[in-house]
Amino acid sequence: MKAKILNVCLILTSLIGYLEWGNNNSMFLLEGEIEVISKLFNDPTSVMHPFTLLPLTGQILLLITLFQKSPGKWLTFIGLGGISVLLLFMLYISIISLNYKIALSTLPFLFTGFLVIRHRRK
Secondary structure, rough: HHHHHHHHHHHHHHHOOOEEEOOOEEEEEEHHHHHHHHHHHHHHHOOOOHHHHHHHHHHHHHHHHHOOOOOOOHHHHHHHHHHHHHHHHHHHHHEEEEEHHHHHHHHHHHHHHHHHHHOOOO
């Protein structure tokens, strides 16, 4: 049961990532994901990018683990890795641009990811 709770937390904390660009442009990853999913059915070529497909695939894999009797260890790790690609890149960008809002928005996911790895290595 703890593995499922941690996987739900991974999904939820990945959605609160915050992005800022340009002068007045910003959004949470939840908003971006809704936009990507809507474009996926209308214009699939516009969302064909690794930073959109890898995290989306990671979240789908984590959703699949929620319907398993015992969440698969490797599905969890692959899902965590897919989402981590984007959130670690966001953390890197926030550090070099000194944007504390983006950095703080990635920390819950990174902390949850650490807990998942620690729980699964037992």
